[in-house]
Amino acid sequence: MSAALDPYSTRPGVTARHFLHALNPLAKIAGPLPFMVYLLFVRDIATPLAFACLALLLVTVGARLTPRLGIALWLGLPLVVGVLSLSFGLWTDASRVDHTPLLFQLGDYRFFLGAWLIGLATALRLGALLSLALIAGLTMTGPDLVRALVQHLHVPYRIGYTALAAYRFVPRFRHELDGIRHAHRVRGIAGGRGPLAALRRYLGYIVPLLVGAIRHAERVALAMDSRAFGAFETRTERYLVPLRARDWIFAAAFWVIGASVIVGTARLG
Amino acid sequence: MHFTSTESNSSLDAGRAPLPDRNPVQRSSRWRVVDIVTASVLGVAAGVIFWAWGLAWGPLSTALAFTPGLGGLLAGGWLFAGVLGGLVIRKPGAAIYTEVVAAAVSALIGTVWGFETLIWGLIQGVGAEIIFALFFYRSFRLWVALLAGAGAGVAVGFLDTTFTSYAALDAGAKLTYFVSAVVSGTVLAGLLSWFAVRGLAATGALSRFASGNQTRARARRAG
Numbered sequence: 069m070s071a072a073l074d075p076y077s078t079r080p081g082v083t084a085r086h087f088l089h090a091l092n093p094l095a096k097i098a099g100p101l102p103f104m105v106y107l108l109f110v111r112d113i114a115t116p117l118a119f120a121c122l123a124l125l126l127v128t129v130g131a132r133l134t135p136r137l138g139i140a141l142w143l144g145l146p147l148v149v150g151v152l153s154l155s156f157g158l159w160t161d162a163s164r165v166d167h168t169p170l171l172f173q174l175g176d177y178r179f180f181l182g183a184w185l186i187g188l189a190t191a192l193r194l195g196a197l198l199s200l201a202l203i204a205g206l207t208m209t210g211p212d213l214v215r216a217l218v219q220h221l222h223v224p225y226r227i228g229y230t231a232l233a234a235y236r237f238v239p240r241f242r243h244e245l246d247g248i249r250h251a252h253r254v255r256g257i258a259g260g261r262g263p264l265a266a267l268r269r270y271l272g273y274i275v276p277l278l279v280g281a282i283r284h285a286e287r288v289a290l291a292m293d294s295r296a297f298g299a300f301e302t303r304t305e306r307y308l309v310p311l312r313a314r315d316w317i318f319a320a321a322f323w324v325i326g327a328s329v330i331v332g333t334a335r336l337g
Numbered sequence: 338m339h340f341t342s343t344e345s346n347s348s349l350d351a352g353r354a355p356l357p358d359r360n361p362v363q364r365s366s367r368w369r370v371v372d373i374v375t376a377s378v379l380g381v382a383a384g385v386i387f388w389a390w391g392l393a394w395g396p397l398s399t400a401l402a403f404t405p406g407l408g409g410l411l412a413g414g415w416l417f418a419g420v421l422g423g424l425v426i427r428k429p430g431a432a433i434y435t436e437v438v439a440a441a442v443s444a445l446i447g448t449v450w451g452f453e454t455l456i457w458g459l460i461q462g463v464g465a466e467i468i469f470a471l472f473f474y475r476s477f478r479l480w481v482a483l484l485a486g487a488g489a490g491v492a493v494g495f496l497d498t499t500f501t502s503y504a505a506l507d508a509g510a511k512l513t514y515f516v517s518a519v520v521s522g523t524v525l526a527g528l529l530s531w532f533a534v535r536g537l538a539a540t541g542a543l544s545r546f547a548s549g550n551q552t553r554a555r556a557r558r559a560g
Contacts, residue, residue, distance in 0.1 A: 108453065108500060158402070160505045186505055197453060205445075227373060231438060234377030238442070241382060275533065278382060279542040282425075285378040286545060289371035298370055 074212065074307060081132050087314075088130035088207040093216045095315035096204035099322030104200050106330070113189045114333040116196035120145075122329060123199035131207045141202075149188075149195040157187025210235055216309040226298045233288060237281065244280040248273055366429050366474065371545055376426050380435045383418035384442025390414035391443065405506055406513030409494060413518075413525025415440075415457070416489040419465035420530040423485060424477055425537070427547050432469055432485065436462030457496055464492030465526070477548065482534075483527035490522020491515075 082089050088096065100123070107116055124141055127133070133141070157179065165182025172179050214232045217223040252272065292298070394411055401407040422435025440458020468485040469477075494515035497503050503514055534548055543549025 108456075155399075161507050161510075163507070164505065190501070194453075201444075226370070230370070230373040231377050231380075234374065234381045234438070235442065235445075237378055237381050238385065241385065275536045275540070278379070278533065278537055279540050281378045281382050282375055282537065282542045285375040286371060289369075289374040292370050292374070 074209070079132065083132075086130060086132045086207075088127070088203065089132065090314070091207070091318055092220075092309055092311050092315040093204055093208040093213040094220055094311065095319045096208060099319045100200040100203055100326075102323065103326045103330075104197055107193050107196055107200075110193065111189055112333070113185065113192060114336055115330065116189070116192035118329045118333055119326070120192065120196040120199045122325065123196065123203055127199070127202055127206060131203075133206075137206075141199075145195055145199070149191045152191035152194065153184060153188035155187070156190045157184040160186045212309050215305060215307075216311075219305070219309060220311055225303055229297075230292075233292075234285075237284065240284060241277065241281065244277060244284075245273060248276045248280070251276075368426075368428055368430075372426050372428060372431075375546070376422050376431055376435050377438055379422050379425060380418060380438025381442050383421065383435065383439035385446070387415050387418070387439055387443035388446045404513065405510035406503075407517055408503075409497070409514040409517030410521045412490065412493045412497065413486070413521030413523075416461055416465070416486060416493060416522045416526035417530045417533075418458075419462040419489055420482055420485045420526045421533060423465055423469045424482060424530055424534045425543060425546060425548050427474055427477060429470065429474060430466070432466040433459065433462035436465065436489075457493065460492045460496055461489045464489040464522075477551075479528075479531050482531035483523050486522040486525070486527025486530070487519050488522070489526055490519035493522065494518035 079089070084090075103119060107119060110116065124145075127141065128138065160183040162178055162180060162183060165180045165186065166178070168180045168182035168185075170178055171181055171184060210232055214223075214228040218225045218228045252269070257269075257272065390411075394414070397411055398408045401410065416436075418439035419432035419436035423432035425431075426435075437455070437458045440454045440461075444454040465485040465488050468481065468488040472481055494517075497518065498506075498511045498514055503511065506514065534543070537543050538549040538551075541549070
């Protein structure tokens with residue numbers, strides 16, 4: 069059995085065990101979303117830590133991860149959180165935490181344990197939000213998300229599909245940028261060496277790049293218009309992205325587990 | 338935002354006589370396919386720039402760290418999408434749409450702020466949109482662009498000093514941050530976007546938009 073939603077292009081290596089790939093994108097967003105909002109307002113350390121671990125475990129079990137991605141998640145992410153905790157800690161108002169043990173002093177600057185803990189809480193919140201977003205981010209495709217939004221949330225398909233078409237412009241931009249750089253070089257617009265000349269060179273790319281992008285957009289719009297895109301209220305789909313019992317079960321189970329994590333960390337704290 | 342599925346203003350009609358218009362005011366605020374595609378493309382381009390700005394933000398904010406709060410001067414780099422979209426498309430919802438698409442694209446490419454980027458994008462877009470709405474989407478002069486940039490700056494200043502690690506700063510530093518963010522929004526988002534639109538209109542790329550036609554007409558009169 070294939071676990072992917074799109075019957076026409078299955079991702080290699082995705083099997084029935086990788087259950088996250090077979091869920092509706094909306095379920096994978098609706099499950100973590102309330103807790104992502106909740107995490108914006110918490111200030112302790114235990115709650116984001118618990119949610120980050122929960123999300124990473126879920127992704128490791130239910131998504132197909134390459135070894136490199138697995139290492140990035142379990143080693144890279146904690147490392148980034150560690151570095152960010154220090155840099156956020158440096159910003160913290162020292163007078164609020166000067167009763168906590170002093171970690172180090174550089175001239176007049178004193179770094180307290182309390183400042184690092186506030187930095188750690190902030191960095192962990194970001195880490196937890198990122199991990200929760202990865203549950204959906206790693207296991208769905210843009211087209212599937214758009215199909216689900218159009219089919220189940222009644223997002224106008226004119227917006228959904230157009231935004232999707234625009235996302236395909238990212239590789240197109242790279243191609244355009246190469247062309248502009250070559251054109252500038254051929255005309256001898258180098259501007260010399262050094263960081264200032266490089267900055268001026270990059271500023272010179274902005275307008276041609278935007279012009280190229282808008283021209284491309286016009287051609288795409290013309291092509292869509294001439295195929296009568298948007299002429300009807302509804303449109304047919306290549307395949308459906310169903311909202312099944314398993315999707316409701318996933319979202320409900322995530323809410324129950326997330327709520328118990330909040331209750332558990334509140335008891336501990 | 339008001340979207341309809343009828344397309345009488347498409348390029349296919351360009352050569353024909355215009356159809357009788359029942360409600361010209363309402364028609365001007367309708368989104369054509371080319372409006373949606375162009376707003377999306379501007380959003381995607383801005384999203385890539387947001388992402389690059391996020392990479393540059395680390396070292397730049399460290400350089401500004403000698404005065405707590407001056408980091409707000411960098412906020413404008415994430416605000417120009419809404420102003421640019423509003424100035425080019427000139428329709429209700431353009432500022433919010435462009436800023437949200439830009440935020441979503443930068444989040445999809447990957448920022449350290451992840452999902453929060455979307456909330457910031459939405460509120461920043463609203464900050465710019467309110468200004469365009471206050472002028473009933475009729476005036477798109479330089480000072481309206483500056484005000485829209487400042488509006489987005491107020492939005493990000495409020496968000497950053499309330500919901501991020503900057504909330505831990507003392508009141509003076511928070512005020513510095515807020516004012517820096519508004520100044521940054523006015524200059525980086527307002528002024529630069531206005532110049533960008535002028536430059537774009539001069540090339541003729543905006544000929545299918547009111548923004549391009551008006552600027553070129555003005556240039557012809559001047560010339």
